[in-house]
Structures are given as C-alpha cells and as structure tokens.
Amino acid sequence: TWTPEAFVDMTVNELREKIGDDKVVLGLSGGVDSSVAAVLLHKAIGKNLYCIFVNNGLLRKDEFESVLDQYKHMGLNVKGVDASARFLEALAGVSEPEAKRKKIGNAFIEVFDDEAHLIKDVKYLAQGTIYPDVIESVSVNGGPSATIKSHHNVGGLPDFMKLKIVEPLRMIFKDEVRRVGAELGIAQELLGRHPFPGPGLAIRILGDVTAEKVRILQEVDAIFINGLKEWKLYDKVWQAGAILLPVNSVGVMGDERTYEKVVALRAVESTDGMTADWVNLPYDFLQKTSNTIINRVKGVNRVVYDISSKPPATIEWE
Ligand code: XMP
Numbered sequence: 001t002w003t004p005e006a007f008v009d010m011t012v013n014e015l016r017e018k019i020g021d022d023k024v025v026l027g028l029s030g031g032v033d034s035s036v037a038a039v040l041l042h043k044a045i046g047k048n049l050y051c052i053f054v055n056n057g058l059l060r061k062d063e064f065e066s067v068l069d070q071y072k073h074m075g076l077n078v079k080g081v082d083a084s085a086r087f088l089e090a091l092a093g094v095s096e097p098e099a100k101r102k103k104i105g106n107a108f109i110e111v112f113d114d115e116a117h118l119i120k121d122v123k124y125l126a127q128g129t130i131y132p133d134v135i136e137s138v139s140v141n142g143g144p145s146a147t148i149k150s151h152h153n154v155g156g157l158p159d160f161m162k163l164k165i166v167e168p169l170r171m172i173f174k175d176e177v178r179r180v181g182a183e184l185g186i187a188q189e190l191l192g193r194h195p196f197p198g199p200g201l202a203i204r205i206l207g208d209v210t211a212e213k214v215r216i217l218q219e220v221d222a223i224f225i226n227g228l229k230e231w232k233l234y235d236k237v238w239q240a241g242a243i244l245l246p247v248n249s250v251g252v253m254g255d256e257r258t259y260e261k262v263v264a265l266r267a268v269e270s271t272d273g274m275t276a277d278w279v280n281l282p283y284d285f286l287q288k289t290s291n292t293i294i295n296r297v298k299g300v301n302r303v304v305y306d307i308s309s310k311p312p313a314t315i316e317w318e
Contacts, residue, residue, distance in 0.1 A: 002176070004183035008040065011168050015044035022123035024166060025116050028053040028078060029198070030067040032191055033128030033169060036181040038076055040168050041126055043184065047077050050122065052115045054108060057084025058200030058209075060225070061218035070190060083111045091202060091209045097318035100209070104199045109158055116160040125163040129170050130177055132272065174272075194239045195273065203318040207246035217244045219297045220263050227289045228267070237279050240267040243306075243317050251301035260301035263293065268315055276310040 024041060028034045028051045041049045053071065055064040068080040090103040116122060169177055181191045197203060201221070205213045221242045228234040243264040251258040265286075270276035290303040306313075 004176070004179040007172070007176070007180055008043070008183050011040055012044045015041060015166070015168060019045055019048070019124060019166070021048065023048050023050060023119060023121060024124040024126050025050045025052065025119055025122050025160065025163070026126040026128075027051075027112055028071060028076075029128075030059065030063060030193075031128070031196060032174070032181065032193060033130055033177055035071075035128075035186060035190055036177050036184065037126060037128040037167075037169055038071075038078075039074060039184045039186055040180070041166070042074075042076055049077055049126070050119050051076050051078040052112060053078055053080050054111050054115075055080065055082045055084055056087040056104065056108065056200060057082075057211075057214065058087065058104070058202045060196070060201075061222040070187070074186070079115065081111060081115055083107070086111065087202075088209070088211055088214075093208055095208045097203060100202050100318070101199050104202060108198075113158040113160050116163075122160075123164060124166045125160055126166040126168070129167040131169075131171055131173050134170050192235060194234075194237070194241075196241075197316060203316050204241055204243045206243065206317060213244055216261065216297060216299050217242060217263070220244070220293050220300060223292050223296065224265055224289055227285065227292070231282075231285050233281065233285065236269075237267045238270040238276070239273070239315060240265075240279075242266070249302045253301070258301045261299050262302040262304065263300055264304050264306050264317070265289070266306040266315070266317075268310070270310075270315070273315060274310075276315050278307050278309055281305070 024045065026034065026038055026041065026049060028038055030053070038049065038051050051071065053064075053068055064080065064082070068078065071078045087104060087107050090107045091100060094100050094103055169180075172180070178191045182188070201214055201217050202209050205217055224242050225234070225240065228237060228240060243266060245262045245264060247262055248259050249262050251260060267279040267281055268276035269279050286305055293300060293303050
C-alpha cells in the first residue's frame with residue numbers, strides 16, 4: 001500500500017541519484033503543489049535547489065510577503081522577485097480574458113527566464129505537476145507549467161524551457177500531495193489552502209485591470225477569506241474568492257447618492273474543479289461580510305452572492 005513515508009524515502013533517493021551535484025530551478029507559486037515539490041527537492045539536494053517566487057501583483061492581499069516569509073522559515077533557498085509593475089504594464093487596456101492570460105503568461109516567462117539566467121550552470125527545471133495535470137496536460141494550478149502551453153507558438157523557446165525537467169509529484173493525486181506535505185512537516189495552513197488561479201486577481205477583475213481595481217479587490221477578498229476562517233467555514237469550502245464587476249450601481253450614504261462598484265462573492269464545493277456547486281453559506285455570515293465590505297472598502301456600495309453551479313457556469317467569471 002502507498003504511504004507518504006515510503007513515497008518520501010523513495011523519491012528523495014531517486015532525486016539524489018538523478019540530480020547528483022547539479023543545480024535545479026523551481027518556480028514557487030504559493031500553492032500546495034509547487035511548495036511540496038520544493039520541500040521534497042530541498043530534502044534531496046539542499047541548497048542546489050534554487051526557488052523563484054514571482055510577485056505578479058495579482059496575488060491576494062499581503063500574500064507575497066507572508067508566503068515568502070513562510071518559505072524562508074522552511075529553509076528553502078528562495079528568491080522573491082517583485083515584478084508587479086511589469087505585469088500591470090503588460091495588462092494595461094487589456095479586457096479580453098484569454099488575452100489577459102496570454103499577457104500574464106508571457107510576462108511570467110520573461111521574468112522567470114531573466115531570473116533563471118542569474119543562476120550559473122543550472123541543469124534542471126523542477127515543476128509541481130501532479131497526476132491530473134499529466135492526464136489533462138493543462139495545469140489548473142498556475143506556476144510555470146500552466147503558462148508554458150500558451151507560449152509554445154510564440155517563437156523560440158526561452159532558455160529555461162530547454163532545461164531537463166524534474167516532476168517529483170507527477171504520479172500522485174492532490175490528496176496524496178497533501179499527505180506527503182504533512183509528512184515533510186509543511187504547515188497545515190499552507191497545505192489546506194484553496195486553489196488559486198495562476199493569472200490571479202486579473203481574471204476576477206472583469207474588464208481591464210488597474211492598480212486601483214486590484215487594491216479594491218484585495219481588500220474585499222481579504223474580508224471574505226478572513227471571515228470564512230473566523231467562522232470556521234474555510235475548510236468546508238473548496239474554493240472561494242471575490243469578483244469585481246465592471247458596472248456601477250446606485251446607492252445612498254447619508255443624504256448622498258452614490259454610484260459605485262459592485263462585487264460578487266463566490267464559494268464552491270468541488271473535488272477537482274471540473275464540476276462545482278455553490279455553497280450554502282449561513283445568511284448571518286453573508287450579512288456580516290456584506291456589511292463589513294460596504295463599510296470598509298471605499299468605492300464599493302453593493303455585494304451579491306453567486307448562486308450558479310458548474311456546469312453550466314464556470315468557477316471563475318473569466
Ligand atoms: P473554471 O473557471 O474553469 O475553473 O471552472 C476551474 C479551476 O481552474 C482554475 N483556473 C485557472 N487556473 N490558470 C490557472 O492556473 C487559469 O488560467 C485558470 N482559469 C481557471 C480556477 O480557479 C478553478 O480552480
């Protein structure tokens with residue numbers, strides 16, 4: 001029978017044998033898969049694993065700093081690269097969902113390639129690819145593997161994509177990845193995180209993306225997610241987030257008429273993201289969350305809850 005202990009022992013041995021004294025580069029996303037892959041490789045080859053964590057400016061509020069800190073505490077050899085401005089520039093004026101994905105994917109590849117070049121004589125590219133990604137051949141987990149595909153026909157391959165590939169999780173499923181992570185001593189807080197799309201908040205800001213919209217959505221999202229944690233609902237939900245709609249609605253504040261943004265909250269139950277049901281969150285929770293958002297986040301005067309299941313709706317709105 002499969003056990004996380006045996007998997008870790010076997011994989012660490014295999015990685016040591018295969019990689020020897022060579023250097024490996026890996027892109028961390030803050031998600032479960034890339035984190036577990038990194039810790040596994042770190043156990044096998046130590047400082048020869050070079051991790052790169054790119055801030056695309058589209059992460060959750062304070063996420064880059066706090067996750068980078070966690071990685072450092074785990075002993076990983078990690079470099080945080082703040083490329084927010086570069087991504088926002090690439091996204092300026094772009095509204096179409098697939099066009100946004102492409103811009104973000106290409107910006108990621110450029111940033112990652114620049115960083116990989118700074119590591120002398122790197123031989124391998126490690127990825128947190130898991131078994132379902134192998135079958136679907138499309139990663140839903142962000143990071144390098146998710147962005148490589150869309151870049152294939154753009155011309156010559158960037159140099160890091162010519163490296164030999166190491167994918168220590170390619171034969172196992174998500175629940176097994178979590179068990180391996182626990183075996184490796186990774187904090188439950190990190191292992192239990194909801195999935196988050198590679199293009200991040202850009203595909204939850206319908207229409208074009210600006211720094212101000214990112215700021216508003218980060219505030220709303222943080223209130224929603226922290227609320228789910230406080231109400232002990234976070235672990236009952238497979239994925240949750242907020243969406244900034246490209247419409248204004250009329251409201252009143254004191255004697256004044258307001259004309260401000262609308263946000264939608266989304267929370268779904270699912271096992272693999274292929275199908276999903278909206279979650280029956282308690283009315284008390286929704287009421288409290290909506291009040292907090294409208295009172296605290298300047299520029300938002302209306303909150304709605306998405307009650308659509310997949311199919312036919314998708315989890316993300318874009
Ligand atoms: P949908 O919206 O297709 O989402 O029902 C299913 C799962 O995939 C995630 N998702 C993405 N992940 N890059 C990613 O890395 C993407 O472009 C992307 N689009 C959707 C979504 O968050 C959900 O978990």
